[in-house]
Amino acid sequence: MKKRLRKKLRLQEFRQMGFYVDFDINLPLEEDWSPLWVAFSKFLKIQGLITECCYITRPGRDSTTDTDREAVAAWLQQQLGVSNVKVWPLDDAWHGPFKWL
Secondary structure, eight states: OOOHHHHHHHHHGGOOEEEEEEEEEOOOTTTTTHHHHHHOOOHHHHHHEEEEEEEEEOOOOOOOOHHHHHHHHHHHSSSSEEEEEEOOEEEETTBBTTOOO
C-alpha cells in the first residue's frame, strides 16, 4: 500500500493510539458531580488530551502514550469519590481492536 493511502487511512506508521478509562464515582446522587467533571476536563486539556465517552486520545493525528495513561490513572486515583480506576491498554483509535467492548 502506498504511503499516501496509509496516511489517509491512518494505518501502520500513521496510526493514532488512544485508550479507554473506566472508574466508579462514589458520591451521593444528590451531590453535585460537576466539579469533578470540570476538574477532569481541565486536567485533560493541560495534558493535551481529549475525551469522548471515556475514550482518551490526542487531537489531530497525535497519539497518546503509556505516560499519558499513567498520568490519567494517577490523577483519577487522587480524586475523592473516585474508585475502581481501570485504564485500558493503548489501541488503534480508528481501527480497534477495542478489546474493552
